[in-house]
Amino acid sequence: MSTGAIHDLGYKRYLGTRRPQSTRWGVIVRNTVAQAWKTWWRFKMALGLAVVAAVVTGGFIYVSRAVAPGMGDRVVRFGIHGNLLDGIIALSVPWLCKAAFLVGLTAGAGTIAGDRQVGAFTFYFSRPVRPIDYVLGKFGGLFLLQLLIIAAPLTAVAAFRVGMSDSSDILKTLPLVGKAAITGVLGAALYAAVPLGLSALVQRRRNAIALFAVFYLVVSNIVYGIGIGSPPVMAFNMQAAVTSVGTHLFDVTIDPFIQRTAPFVWSLVAIVLLTAGGITLAWIQVRDQAGHGVGGS
Amino acid sequence: MSALIELRDVHKRFGAVHALRGATGAISGRITGLLGPNGAGKSTLIKALLGLVEFEGEGTVLGMSPKTDGPAVRDRVGYMPENEAYLPGMSAVEMCVYAGELSGLPRQEAMQRAHAALYYAGLEEKRYQPIDGYSTGQKQRVKLAAALVHDPEVLFLDEPTNGLDPRSREEMLELIVDMPEKRGCSIVLSTHLLPDVDRVCDQVVIMHQGRIRFSGDIAKLRQSVGGTYRIEVKDGVDRLVTSLGAAGIAAKAVSPIALAAPLGDAPDASIVFRAAKDASVQVRGFELEKESMEAAFLRVIGDEA
Numbered sequence: 001m002s003t004g005a006i007h008d009l010g011y012k013r014y015l016g017t018r019r020p021q022s023t024r025w026g027v028i029v030r031n032t033v034a035q036a037w038k039t040w041w042r043f044k045m046a047l048g049l050a051v052v053a054a055v056v057t058g059g060f061i062y063v064s065r066a067v068a069p070g071m072g073d074r075v076v077r078f079g080i081h082g083n084l085l086d087g088i089i090a091l092s093v094p095w096l097c098k099a100a101f102l103v104g105l106t107a108g109a110g111t112i113a114g115d116r117q118v119g120a121f122t123f124y125f126s127r128p129v130r131p132i133d134y135v136l137g138k139f140g141g142l143f144l145l146q147l148l149i150i151a152a153p154l155t156a157v158a159a160f161r162v163g164m165s166d167s168s169d170i171l172k173t174l175p176l177v178g179k180a181a182i183t184g185v186l187g188a189a190l191y192a193a194v195p196l197g198l199s200a201l202v203q204r205r206r207n208a209i210a211l212f213a214v215f216y217l218v219v220s221n222i223v224y225g226i227g228i229g230s231p232p233v234m235a236f237n238m239q240a241a242v243t244s245v246g247t248h249l250f251d252v253t254i255d256p257f258i259q260r261t262a263p264f265v266w267s268l269v270a271i272v273l274l275t276a277g278g279i280t281l282a283w284i285q286v287r288d289q290a291g292h293g294v295g296g297s
Numbered sequence: 298m299s300a301l302i303e304l305r306d307v308h309k310r311f312g313a314v315h316a317l318r319g320a321t322g323a324i325s326g327r328i329t330g331l332l333g334p335n336g337a338g339k340s341t342l343i344k345a346l347l348g349l350v351e352f353e354g355e356g357t358v359l360g361m362s363p364k365t366d367g368p369a370v371r372d373r374v375g376y377m378p379e380n381e382a383y384l385p386g387m388s389a390v391e392m393c394v395y396a397g398e399l400s401g402l403p404r405q406e407a408m409q410r411a412h413a414a415l416y417y418a419g420l421e422e423k424r425y426q427p428i429d430g431y432s433t434g435q436k437q438r439v440k441l442a443a444a445l446v447h448d449p450e451v452l453f454l455d456e457p458t459n460g461l462d463p464r465s466r467e468e469m470l471e472l473i474v475d476m477p478e479k480r481g482c483s484i485v486l487s488t489h490l491l492p493d494v495d496r497v498c499d500q501v502v503i504m505h506q507g508r509i510r511f512s513g514d515i516a517k518l519r520q521s522v523g524g525t526y527r528i529e530v531k532d533g534v535d536r537l538v539t540s541l542g543a544a545g546i547a548a549k550a551v552s553p554i555a556l557a558a559p560l561g562d563a564p565d566a567s568i569v570f571r572a573a574k575d576a577s578v579q580v581r582g583f584e585l586e587k588e589s590m591e592a593a594f595l596r597v598i599g600d601e602a
Contacts, residue, residue, distance in 0.1 A: 010413075011417075011479055011480055011481070012449040013448060014402065014447075015308075015405065016403070016406065018372060018400070018401025018402065019398070019401040019402070019403070020401075021368050021369075024399060024401065025397070027398045027399055028399075031395055035386060035387075036345060038386065039386075056416070063350070065522035076493070108352055114385075115384075116385070118381065118382075118384070118385055119378070119380050119382040119383075120383075121382050122378045122380060122382035123382045123383065123384060123396070124380075124393075124399070126347060126349075126371065126378060126382075126397065127371055127376075127396060127399045127400050127447075128367075128368035128369070128371040128372045128400055128401065129399055130367075130368060191550050222510075228602065275303065291344050291349035291350055
């Protein structure tokens, strides 16, 4: 031999059980989260922004509660119609959406396009990974990341709000935690699925990031503009849809000069449609491209 | 032993392109070379065997149908791609563990086997560094380790020596020769490099125009060249040529220590040794001359081209 010994640590055939095919997508979920967590700019930066938004919201709640301890009735103050404390939580949603947009840019939009660009499809699909496992795994990973960005801070702030209530009001305000969690989960699903779907449309990571940025900053704002005259259309602006769900569930309305909202039902419909659309688009594209690269061409 | 891979009348069309046209054959060798010119259908065949494209006809890998059990086939088969197929930002260990887990290994088992596979592939020192900074040879080794980590019974290697310098190529070929015995897997080596096939394979499958033109032992592929024998001597080539000429055999010197003698397909070797004795020449080698791999390959694909 030209190079000395081939190293061998003692080979034994693997005779144990293998993870069921139906759960392999969980491996991709874990890897997606781990890779995003590795670098500060991909996820931690946005998480920091979300934490700041949550802390500031908590601070407002604390100060408002301390200044006006009896504030629990419906009031009109600072552009909020309804309970001021609940309104403050609802007003944190657009800020959390901005953090979610950042994660969509850095971790979401490039994920499928980046894999195609570097030939990772060959890595995945020459193994026992089906297109549906891949898409579910990527979506699941992004969804978990977005839960940390939107749902966790929102739920924590709502829990803080409940904790700040008078003892007689705790049971009355407790549902806020669930409502915050629902709003966060819907927002996380939306902000995971849309960048994922757009990422499947192009073959280069940078182009995919640019596509999502244009969609979010330009197309969505055009939709928002149209929505001023026709509120149902506004539901197709991602931030407006999530905020609208939040304000409805928290039973507050916010003056349009602070934050415009869309009708609740339309917002739910838009979130479901955009989420399902993103996942379906990703699945169709991935299914069509899965075998490319394997076999050398 | 039943064949690892069996194909019966396999067809695959991509629109107007008929990539596989009734491919029929079997692969059961320890190391089998998959040869064919560009467009012969090798890539499509590999995709079909991995269950990544639908096809007409019958095909089995390890007794399973790629048509219906694609993921199950890929659980037991490894594939080392020709193209770069690594995940940026990951180290070799991370990528191999991930590959093992995707193939169903528990995390702990995947971790142990990833280290063992990387050690086996000669990457023990660099395994924690990001793959992005690896040389071409090191990337090839990572791909090999990632293809091995889940303990496949059949391993497809797609141009494994592509882009490698002579030393790295030599090392890769040594690993390929070593694997069937040490790792217990059969290998299908898809390559354009006929010397690689000649060196490491015991069987060969030659494809052309979507069909399998030859499938069998390399020894059977390489036909004798008109019954010509190569005779090696210590010295005195010219004396032996003259002596054979006197016996009616038109031999000719091919080097200072070798001559070629057309003795026919069933020769009487004693004629040669008598002539050598008469010429006082010591014979050191006597073997049937066979055509080169290149010649055999061109003959097979040329028959029906």
